[in-house]
Amino acid sequence: MTASQEPVDQAPESGEQAPAMPATVEALQAELAAVRAELEAAQATVTAQQDQLLRTRADAENVRRRAQDDVSKARKFGIESFAESLVPVKDSLEAALAQPDQTLEALREGVDVTLKQLTGAFERNLLKEIAPAQGDKFDPHQHQAISSVPSDQPANTVAQLLQKGYAIADRTLRPALVMVSAGQG
Secondary structure, three states: OOHHHOOOOOOOOOOOOOOOOOOOHHHHHHHHHHHHHHHHHHHHHHHHHHHHHHHHHHHHHHHHHHHHHHHHHHHHHOOHHHHHHHHHHHHHHHHHHHOOOOOHHHHHHHHHHHHHHHHHHHHHOOEEEEOOOOOOEOOOOOEEEEEEEOOOOOOOEEEEEEEOEEEEOOEEEEOEEEEEEOOOO
């Protein structure tokens, strides 16, 4: 007998035990069927998880797309409320200009009413005036210094307001133009 023809069922050397071998073909078929059942269960689980992953990705994409649409609409229609507030102001100004023979007093009264409409529109839309009084501390976030002048006031305080500024909520839209005190000169 050659080396390639050695019997398969030789006893292991050096005291090792041979792996347990199923005794019959039926036992092997039963074990194979059990492994196949486990494989099918694992494949079903993988398929279900892949399906869930695809659904989750689709949901995330839908949420992202809806958020983009909301942002786009907010940009497009964000000033709608403010514009609605300004339409009556424009109507009042056009009505005043349409009157051919007005007295100065009637014109002044109309301008006063129109200014109140405009002020109301500003308030409804959180547009606030920045109008520092003389002596207020200079704030570079809300004020723009045009020049520095000698004054009896402390340095870095508002000496004179040249033009009001405006802020929307807490963001400065236009800083107030001011002259700043350089201190006693």
